[in-house]
Amino acid sequence: MTSRALRAVAVGVAAWCGALPAVAQEDTLAAEAPGPAARASTSEELDALVTQIASKLRCPECRAQSVAESSSRISRAMREDIRERLEAGQTPEEIVQFFLDSYGDFILLQPRARGLNLLVYLLPAAGFLVALGIGLAKMRSRRRDLGAPDGRPGDPVDQMDADDRAWLDAAIRGGS
Amino acid sequence: MLSALGYASVIAALMGAIIMAIGGFRAGLARSGSLLTLSISRRASYFAFFAMCAAMAIMEIALLTHDFSVEYVAGVGSRATPTYYTAISLWSSLDGSILFWGWILSGYGALFAFTRRGEAASIGGAVRGARGLVPALRMTALVTAVIGVVGIFFFGLLAGPANPFGVVSPVPADGPGPNPLLQNHPLMGLHPPMLYFGFVGMTIPFAFAIAGLIMGNVEARWLRDARRWTIAGWAFLTMGIIGGGWWSYEVLGWGGAWAWDPVENASFLPWLTATAFLHSAMVQERRGMLKTWNLTLMISTFLLVLFGTFLTRSGIIDSVHAFTEGLIGPIFLGFIAFVALGSMALIGWRADRLHAPGQIEAAASRESAFILNNLLLVGFTFTVLLGTMFPLLIEAIRGDRISVGAPYFDMVASPIGLALLFLMGIGPVLPWRQASGERLRRSFRWPVSAALVAAAVALAFGLRLVYPLLTIAAAAFVLGTIVQEFAKGVEARRRIADRSILGGLWDLFARNGRRYGGYVVHVGVVVVALAISVTWTWRFEREETLTRGQRLAVGPYEVEFVELWGREEPQRFVVGGTFRTYRGGRFLSEEQPRMNLYPSQAIATPAVNSSLRSDLYLTLMAFDEEAGEHATVRAIVNPGIAWLWIGGMIMGLGALIAIWPRGLGRPGSAGDALLASTAHAVMVSDLSRDREAERAARGEADAPTLSGVSAGPSSDPGSDP
């Protein structure tokens, strides 16, 4: 009985996980068709591009938010500025460069990958690889077939808790 | 007068800490250490706690009665602040928060002493040997001593540079009130305490680590205690961090919960190393390996806690938390250096003695899964630390100011998080030492199928983005393994002790809370991961200026602007917009996002309509001051974000189950006693199946199996569960 229940639960869980996109997307797909009472909104593509550029820039007076996220006044001003520049025909690269010229490197939320900045991109990956390498090397060089206490490698008895094993020994010997 | 009383309490606590340290070290190290000395140091813990309780009470009284002769009250108190926020302003500013920290520290110290109260009596025989007190008592003494040393630092800060009880003369009539950002939401009463209980809680494992290093003994009982204390601190830290995200979401108005702000990162770092320790501790428990590594982790966790506090409050990095005080920064750094250097020296001295034989025998074993888990978590720690400190590093070298923000951290966190998610499903199922191919196939068959089904369903619904797809598959995989583990356990209980499903579940939690509570924590992690993935992928927003009566469509919701209003409050002027929200044409609620105008700043407070399915998040961006005819509103749809908080609570619940004192189950029948551990029962039934299979393969005749001895009369050894 439990195995069938198990299968049912597993499938149910899987289906629910998989269906999450539908549930979540429905909330956003409906945006395509505004209701009759809503005002027609400005161009969606422009919005998306503004958000994309703004999410690369750091709000100058906030803790750690992007210009896209922040509700602060200067961020709203910057978003409108980006929109105007896009409408005037500037490319995203030019717009980002303009903000770099005004504020300096700190306005970018992610450091440009050049010079010393490369360290922040390379060190984590390098660190991982080095640690992984050390770990694998140690495993390979020391790997021996030790054998479990009763002489058989991988014996299930060996997988028990120390408590369980003690209990088991006692039980085998006839105690309880 | 309150100032004097409060200050006297702090001094008393400081004296208590000094006695804890001196008495503890004497009892722990000296050959002449005696039970009396140990007892004195333990009582000093209680004394320090009572003294700090008095100090806290006095400060609260001073705050609530608006006694502006007390320096801290003069700094953050105000007659205009509502009572609730006055009460919690105790921890809103630097000196008060150190007072709070000190109180929690003294509380943990007293709790530790309390848990060891009957120790000497329960030892039975002689409490002293040739080298002084017996090891168990010396361990207690040393842990007490280390807590005392930490206490000396914090109480010393309170008695000196961070004294909140200074006297202000002439007494001002009123004060400026706490930072407006900290008055905006009742969650401010929960998030700092949770976080502090977590941070300070890591002092105890650290004390255990130092004591263990000094004594050169990190064996089973030490490990078990250290791990339990870590789980307690970890639980608070988890809920504090998620609570912080919730606060950020409800208060700051940008519609998100985590910005990879340096202060947020500072709280996340010790959480990562503590989690790593909780897992690698199991390897030490089972195989005796990784002792030095575990000690390093425990010490690092405490160092990261200190580092995080330093970072947050020293003013090195601009933040809403930074209340810079000139002298405290260097002093804190000095203490961190002292702790670090001392720990390094101890490790250097003891490392060789701690090394124990034991190898990783196979790649597919629980040991290697845990080690990979540690690698990922510690790598994550290092990466977040690097990203947080990188701007400072670049400025030191180049003089340039750069930012390392969310895009960078999201980029590095996603693969690590995903790998950890998958590992969460693999690790608990792998056996220790080695796994046979057959065993692996059997264990992973259903979870992998679940993952594939989930991925297929998601693809069918049109999802094409890689990370969400993988997260969903991983979630299904992990949930599949957890359901499987629970099912096996419940089924064994059913078979052997004739329990119902619910009864079986109860037994699992009661008898093996550590393991099954841990599974509950993993469920919580999966929920959190899914919530993050869903919100991040399908978040949607619109910003519009609306005239009265006009509606804005955002996702499946509609937002209608009704009117603007203003109201005068004692400490601020509030301008709000009333909006009606609809979903699918049906009226949902009336929401009132506000702009709180304090004398020195304006803070937008969002209004959130939450449901399990998604949140509608409204912020008032601008308003027409003269006629109130139009308002600019920003509406964000956050699908599934409520599950982020729910997942955090599940994690806390799981930790609670894991740490609940044993003895919860009823003393049972003979059958129960015979099979006290369900893990054992599961192993036995697997074991018998393996043996049967092997014997069948070798063509041997039937022989008595282990299962014949194990079960009560109701067991059926050979049947397939």
Place this chain on the structure above:
Amino acid sequence: MRAAHLRWVLPLAVLPLLALLSWGLTRSPATLPSTLVGRPAPDFELPSLRDDTDSLGLADYRGGVVVLNYWASWCVPCIAEHAELVRLSESYPSSPVQLVGVLFQDERENGRRFMSRMGGEWPIVTDEGSRTSIRYGVYGVPETFFIGADGVVAYRQVGPVTWPLIVSKVDSLLAAGRLLPSEPVDPLETSYRPETAPPANR
């Protein structure tokens, strides 16, 4: 892992970090290196605070030293530096030194009220939409730019200005443009008393 190697994990990780943090304590996080210094100050054409129909631009003051001060009525340090600005506006009577204020993220009415309360007659423009502030890389108030006769930004002060700072920057710019003041101004005189009593602080 070998315990002997593990003993180096903490030192390697912690010691450089401690060094970095110690250094970090010695500097202030609020200042930014300015990208505008040494580059031409962006021109603007913004409505005057006192008269909406009139608009002023940087080009109006070309040929002289311009001290461009970003401020707001809600900004507490701006109150502190206001006395110095008033003094600046009344000094250098025969030299081409012009103080210009830019109202940042604030309502005109608030700005007018502030100025009538605190005193001061120098030209002020309002930057609605904050476009000019963005061009100057302003991210908070007060900020003050010292612009030479050639239109190039010589110095940017983040935070309130002090009298010695004002004098040193203005004097050096006047000298650079060969526009020496006829009456030297004493940079060390700090006990300045305005004719009218200063209003009570908020």
